[in-house]
Amino acid sequence: MRADADRLEFRIDSREGSARAGRLITPHGEVETPAFIPLATTAAVRGLDTDEVAALGYGMVLGNTFHLFLKPGHERIAELGGLHRFMSWDGAIVTDSGGFQIFSLAHGSVADEVKGRRGAAGSHGSILEIAEEGVRFRSYLDGVEKFMGPEESMQVQASLGSDIALAFDECTPFHADYDYTARSTERTHRWLDRCTRWHEAHGPAGQALFGIVQGGTHQDLRRSSVERVTAAAIDGISIGGTLGQDKDQMRAVLGFTVPLLPLEAPKHLLGIGEPDDLLDGIALGLDVFDCAVPTRLGRHGVALAPLPDQRFRINVKGRSLEADQDPLVAGCPCPACTRHSRAYLHYLARAGELTAVRLLTVHNLVYLERLMAGAREAIRAGRFEAYRRAGLAGAAPWAA
Amino acid sequence: MRADADRLEFRIDSREGSARAGRLITPHGEVETPAFIPLATTAAVRGLDTDEVAALGYGMVLGNTFHLFLKPGHERIAELGGLHRFMSWDGAIVTDSGGFQIFSLAHGSVADEVKGRRGAAGSHGSILEIAEEGVRFRSYLDGVEKFMGPEESMQVQASLGSDIALAFDECTPFHADYDYTARSTERTHRWLDRCTRWHEAHGPAGQALFGIVQGGTHQDLRRSSVERVTAAAIDGISIGGTLGQDKDQMRAVLGFTVPLLPLEAPKHLLGIGEPDDLLDGIALGLDVFDCAVPTRLGRHGVALAPLPDQRFRINVKGRSLEADQDPLVAGCPCPACTRHSRAYLHYLARAGELTAVRLLTVHNLVYLERLMAGAREAIRAGRFEAYRRAGLAGAAPWAA
Numbered sequence: 001m002r003a004d005a006d007r008l009e010f011r012i013d014s015r016e017g018s019a020r021a022g023r024l025i026t027p028h029g030e031v032e033t034p035a036f037i038p039l040a041t042t043a044a045v046r047g048l049d050t051d052e053v054a055a056l057g058y059g060m061v062l063g064n065t066f067h068l069f070l071k072p073g074h075e076r077i078a079e080l081g082g083l084h085r086f087m088s089w090d091g092a093i094v095t096d097s098g099g100f101q102i103f104s105l106a107h108g109s110v111a112d113e114v115k116g117r118r119g120a121a122g123s124h125g126s127i128l129e130i131a132e133e134g135v136r137f138r139s140y141l142d143g144v145e146k147f148m149g150p151e152e153s154m155q156v157q158a159s160l161g162s163d164i165a166l167a168f169d170e171c172t173p174f175h176a177d178y179d180y181t182a183r184s185t186e187r188t189h190r191w192l193d194r195c196t197r198w199h200e201a202h203g204p205a206g207q208a209l210f211g212i213v214q215g216g217t218h219q220d221l222r223r224s225s226v227e228r229v230t231a232a233a234i235d236g237i238s239i240g241g242t243l244g245q246d247k248d249q250m251r252a253v254l255g256f257t258v259p260l261l262p263l264e265a266p267k268h269l270l271g272i273g274e275p276d277d278l279l280d281g282i283a284l285g286l287d288v289f290d291c292a293v294p295t296r297l298g299r300h301g302v303a304l305a306p307l308p309d310q311r312f313r314i315n316v317k318g319r320s321l322e323a324d325q326d327p328l329v330a331g332c333p334c335p336a337c338t339r340h341s342r343a344y345l346h347y348l349a350r351a352g353e354l355t356a357v358r359l360l361t362v363h364n365l366v367y368l369e370r371l372m373a374g375a376r377e378a379i380r381a382g383r384f385e386a387y388r389r390a391g392l393a394g395a396a397p398w399a400a
Numbered sequence: 401m402r403a404d405a406d407r408l409e410f411r412i413d414s415r416e417g418s419a420r421a422g423r424l425i426t427p428h429g430e431v432e433t434p435a436f437i438p439l440a441t442t443a444a445v446r447g448l449d450t451d452e453v454a455a456l457g458y459g460m461v462l463g464n465t466f467h468l469f470l471k472p473g474h475e476r477i478a479e480l481g482g483l484h485r486f487m488s489w490d491g492a493i494v495t496d497s498g499g500f501q502i503f504s505l506a507h508g509s510v511a512d513e514v515k516g517r518r519g520a521a522g523s524h525g526s527i528l529e530i531a532e533e534g535v536r537f538r539s540y541l542d543g544v545e546k547f548m549g550p551e552e553s554m555q556v557q558a559s560l561g562s563d564i565a566l567a568f569d570e571c572t573p574f575h576a577d578y579d580y581t582a583r584s585t586e587r588t589h590r591w592l593d594r595c596t597r598w599h600e601a602h603g604p605a606g607q608a609l610f611g612i613v614q615g616g617t618h619q620d621l622r623r624s625s626v627e628r629v630t631a632a633a634i635d636g637i638s639i640g641g642t643l644g645q646d647k648d649q650m651r652a653v654l655g656f657t658v659p660l661l662p663l664e665a666p667k668h669l670l671g672i673g674e675p676d677d678l679l680d681g682i683a684l685g686l687d688v689f690d691c692a693v694p695t696r697l698g699r700h701g702v703a704l705a706p707l708p709d710q711r712f713r714i715n716v717k718g719r720s721l722e723a724d725q726d727p728l729v730a731g732c733p734c735p736a737c738t739r740h741s742r743a744y745l746h747y748l749a750r751a752g753e754l755t756a757v758r759l760l761t762v763h764n765l766v767y768l769e770r771l772m773a774g775a776r777e778a779i780r781a782g783r784f785e786a787y788r789r790a791g792l793a794g795a796a797p798w799a800a
Contacts, residue, residue, distance in 0.1 A: 043747065047447070047754035049735055072722070072747045080725060080743055088739045322472070325480060335449055339488045343480055347443065347472045354447035357754060 001265060002233045008164065008208035010236070010266040010287075014380045018258075018285035021379035024060070024266055026092040026163040027206040028084060031059040033266070034282045034375055036273060036368045037094060037290040042067050043077075043087040045365075046295040047358045050089040056362070057369045060092040060163075062290040065156050066101035069148070070139050074159035082161035094290070095162035097153045097212070099169040100240070100270070102127070102135050107173040130170075132187065150194035158204050165203070166238055167195040169212040174242040181216040181241075188214050189228040196233040208235035210268060217244045219256050226260040236266040239286075243272075251280060258284045275304060275312040275371055279388045282375050294368055298361030301349035303336070304368065305329045306396040316360060321346040331396055334366040335359060370397040401665060402633045408564065408608035410636070410666040410687075414780045418658075418685035421779040424460070424666055426492040426563040427606040428484060431459040433666070434682045434775055436673060436768045437494060437690040442467050443477075443487040445765075446695040447758045450489040456762070457769045460492040460563075462690040465556050466501035469548070470539050474559035482561035494690070495562035497553045497612070499569040500640070500670070502527070502535050507573040530570075532587065550594040558604050565603070566638055567595040569612040574642040581616040581641075588614050589628040596633040608635035610668060617644045619656050626660040636666040639686075643672075651680060658684045675704060675712040675771055679788045682775050694768055698761030701749035703736070704768065705729045706796040716760060721746040731796050734766040735759060770797040 009025040010033075024031040038045050038053060040061040045053045053061060063083055068074060080086050083093055106127035125140035134149020148156075153168035169188045172181045192211050199209045211229040215221030229237060239257060243250035254269070261267060266287050272278070273291020281289060297304065301317040306329070314321075314328065324342035332338070336345060336359040348356035374397045378387035391397065409425035410433075424431040438445050438453060440461040445453045453461060463483055468474060480486050483493055506527035525540030534549020548556075553568035569588045572581045592611050599609045611629040615621030629637060639657060643650035654669070661667060666687050672678070673691020681689060697704065701717040706729070714721075714728065724742035732738070736745060736759040748756035774797045778787035791797065 042751045042753050043744070044753050044755035047758055049739065049755060049759060051735070051739065071751065072743075076723065076743075079723065080741065086741075086744055086747075088744070323476065323479065335451070339449065339451065341480065341486075343472075343476075344443070344486055344488070347486075351442045351471065353442050353444050354754065354757060355444035355449060358447055358758065359449060 001230055001262065002235060004235065007206060008235045008266070010264070012264065016379050016382055016384045017283065019282050019375075019379050019384050020285060020287070021376045022287065024092070024288070026060070026208075028090060028092040028163055029059055031092055031288075032376055033287040034278075034372055034379075035060060035288045036278065036372050037062050037288055038365060039064070039290060039292055039295060040087065040089075040093075043083065045361075046299065047354070047361050050087055052362075053089075053365075054091060056365050057373065058091070058365070060094060060288075061089065063093050063095045063160060063162060064101065065095045065098035065153060065160070066148075068160060069098060069156045070141055070146070074156040078159040078161075082159075084161060092164070093160075093162040094164040094210075094268070094288075095157045095160055095166065097166040097168045098148055098156065099153070099212075100171040102137055102148060103171050103173075105137050105140075106130065107171075107176075132190070134168075150191040151198045154195050154198040154203070158202060158207065161204060162207060164208045164210055164236065165199070167192045167209060167211045167234070169214060169240055172214060172216050172241045174217070174245055176216065176242075178216075178218060178221075181214075181218060182221055185214040185216075185221050185225050188212065189225070192229065192232050192234075200233060210234055210236040210238045212238045212240040212270070213257065213261075214241040215257075216242050217249060217253050222253065222257045223260060226257065230262055230265070236268060237261055238268040238270050240270045247277065250277070254281065254284055254286075258286065273368065275306075275368070276308070276392055278368070278371060279375070279391050282379075282384070283388055294364030295361050298364050299357050301356065301360065303328055303345075303360050304364045306391070306394050308392060308394050316342070316345050316349045316356070318346070328363065329367070329396070331398055332363065332366065333370075333398065334363045336363040367397065374398070401630055401662060402635060404635065407606060408635045408666070410664070412664065416779050416782055416784045417683065419682050419775075419779050419784050420685060420687070421776045422687065424492070424688070426460070426608075428490060428492040428563055429459055431492055431688075432776055433687040434678075434772055434779075435460060435688045436678065436772050437462045437688055438765060439464070439690060439692055439695060440487065440489075440493075443483065445761075446699065447754070447761050450487055453489075453765075454491060456765050457773065458491070458765070460494060460688075461489065463493050463495045463560060463562060464501065465495045465498035465553060465560070466548075468560060469498060469556045470541055470546070474556040478559040478561075482559075484561060492563040493560075494564040494610075494668075495557045495560055495566065497566040497568045498548055498556065499553070499612075500571040502537055502548060503571050505537055505540075506530065507571075507576075532590070534568075550591040551598045554595050554598040554603070558602060558607065561604055562607060564608045564610055564636065565599070567592045567609060567611045567634070569614060569640055572614060572616050572641045574617070574645055576616065576642075578616075578618060578621075581614075581618060582621055585614045585616075585621050585625050588612065589625070592629060592632050592634075600633060610634060610636040610638045610666075612638045612640040612670070613657065613661075614641040615657075616642050617649060617653050622653065622657045623660060626657065630662055630665070636668060637661055638668040638670050640670045647677065650677070654681065654684055654686075658686065673768065675706075675768070676708070676792055678768070678771060679775070679791050682779075682784070683788055694764030695761050698764050699757050701756065701760065703728055703745075703760050704764045706791070706794050708792060708794050716742070716745050716749045716756070718746070728763065729767070729796070731798055732763065732766065733770075733798065734763045736763040767797065774798070
């Protein structure tokens with residue numbers, strides 16, 4: 001890893017066990033960690049204007065290299081002043097490498113099914129060839145053949161001007177066998193070397209580069225991946241690939257992977273964002289998390305809630321809410337919960353009304369921001385373990 | 401007509417020619433006229449929370465009797481405290497009678513095509529019988545047979561607790577011949593008598609009732625409809641039915657209909673809301689207008705703009721905006737125009753991003769609110785005719 005405060009500074013201010021509270025200091029502001037990063041896949045957080053995202057307390061969003069490469073194109077965004085200016089967002093931006101979405105074309109719904117978390121990408125396109133050089137695929141938009149390899153991914157992310165770029169990787173799915181995962185992880189490491197070479201030579205001033213640890217659910221592959229990735233000229237570490245078939249396996253994989261990482265490095269867990277996973281991830285020492293959960297659940301009429309027995313969710317379309325005059329989640333400070341009844345939100349969600357999508361998306365984003373703000377505060381006060389346990393047992397973020 | 405200030409007071413404060421500026425004083429606040437009324441078809445203005453609608457300057461919305469009758473049902477809304485409380489809206493509500501939507505099932509897309517303006521309703525259901533008693537039809541939601549006649553429409557609107565109810569009518573389409581239109585208009589008048597009888601006996605305290613003038617494009621039918629409607633125990637007048645095949649015919653029909661109406665009565669033009677039609681309608685002495693235009697255009701990527709040559713519209717999905725860094729409509733105070741470029745909005749609209757729907761809907765609502773606020777101010781200052789001419793020639797509402 002390289003230490004270069006011009007690109008990205010990470011300061012850890014407080015610790016409790018492995019958990020830590022700190023700040024990612026980017027060219028576009030400080031982001032307090034642990035932090036949840038909402039997706040702005042197509043240069044917008046679903047249904048919200050960027051000033052609204054900032055008003056909810058978020059200082060960083062994740063833009064999608066694959067989607068923005070296909071449309072409107074990174075040259076167009078560069079011509080329009082870069083991604084920050086394009087979307088009128090003054091905060092920090094991390095860009096995904098494009099690898100996950102491209103490989104979703106090949107690995108398809110199995111990857112989505114197992115991870116169930118990391119943006120449902122271009123399921124209408126197709127992979128033509130995966131080679132050492134990179135990947136040839138057909139755009140899901142118009143069927144035109146495209147190519148992306150490590151240098152192209154870096155180039156696109158440089159044109160977008162994100163604060164944190166991610167190295168190009170293959171996200172191995174759960175159904176891949178050991179041999180495939182081993183070969184793929186090795187190739188991801190060679191791609192990482194090409195990414196760091198390109199980035200050292202051409203990366204924009206101020207842009208940090210994170211390497212991605214792969215290796216599937218295999219302890220030895222994860223260990224060798226950690227060794228290779230942390231030896232590279234990077235500024236932080238993301239953990240990608242399949243984490244297993246259920247939450248127990250995910251905790252096991254993270255449990256043997258995270259402790260291998262350098263203590264002082266900023267650590268990003270890709271595509272994970274359910275409340276219990278966030279609490280446990282923070283306990284392990286992870287710092288940032290991105291996930292489609294708040295926006296995707298909102299779109300499907302599902303609200304996050306302090307209900308461990310119901311996977312921390314309320315199905316707002318469920319019949320039992322039909323005449324329920326209570327607030328969606330008592331105590332939640334969001335507009336859906338302070339202004340409306342469950343019966344109204346139920347009706348709007350079943351009617352497919354856009355107002356429901358927006359209200360539930362805002363609720364879910366408020367919920368996760370409060371969960372993370374509570375975690376930061378708890379770590380600083382030395383009571384995070386109690387906060388985590390209470391949260392896992394059903395305490396609301398604003399009550400714990 | 402009846403005069404009953406407990407139900408609705410209409411004060412005209414200024415006049416210029418036939419145009420007038422005034423106030424509709426309802427149990428839920430004063431609405432300055434001339435006013436545009438956004439649709440809250442399913443108890444929500446598409447994509448917006450009700451407090452946001454109020455913040456845009458609107459004091460009245462239009463709820464849809466037909467849709468709310470089918471789902472969640474007027475009994476459910478009554479049980480939840482009425483429509484105002486159900487949707488957390490403190491402002492005034494006018495409810496459509498349901499007639500337009502029900503008859504759209506029979507007259508189908510021809511009505512939509514010709515009017516092209518008044519909410520595209522349940523095109524999946526079907527009419528079973530139109531009789532003197534009322535209409536039997538199948539719900540577009542579940543195929544269940546339903547009945548609505550004048551008393552049922554009044555009952556539903558009473559349960560909703562709207563500030564202004566509309567009498568049950570048949571909205572005759574443009575393709576209906578003279579005989580059909582004449583017979584239908586007569587039946588609408590008999591239905592009006594049943595509405596007023598029901599409303600006098602059972603109407604909720606404070607709820608006003610507007611009668612609807614029908615008669616298609618036929619001068620004699622419009623005249624006899626005006627006579628029958630204004631003789632009834634109503635508090636205001638709506639103009640419904642087809643206004644012809646183009647804007648010239650609409651202006652002709654309104655030109656021979658509006659002057660027949662009592663000068664002091666509040667006058668509502670149903671389903672019309674394009675900028676030029678609003679300006680000309682105000683000049684004729686019309687006071688309130690409802691229309692799907694701002695919300696429907698927003699959903700389809702179209703923005704209102706001071707461009708008479710382009711039907712006062714910009715197709716935000718149009719290729720010419722692809723790299724355009726200018727604001728959508730220069731000078732417009734809405735977030736889409738003050739925070740973003742045409743290129744960004746173009747990209748979001750083509751990507752089908754909900755943020756685009758919301759930004760364009762807000763823009764269109766801001767545009768019409770500014771247009772109407774400018775008209776009110778101009779009438780008070782005795783310069784409305786200049787404002788109207790400038791607006792028709794392409795002056796922006798905030799510049800004229």
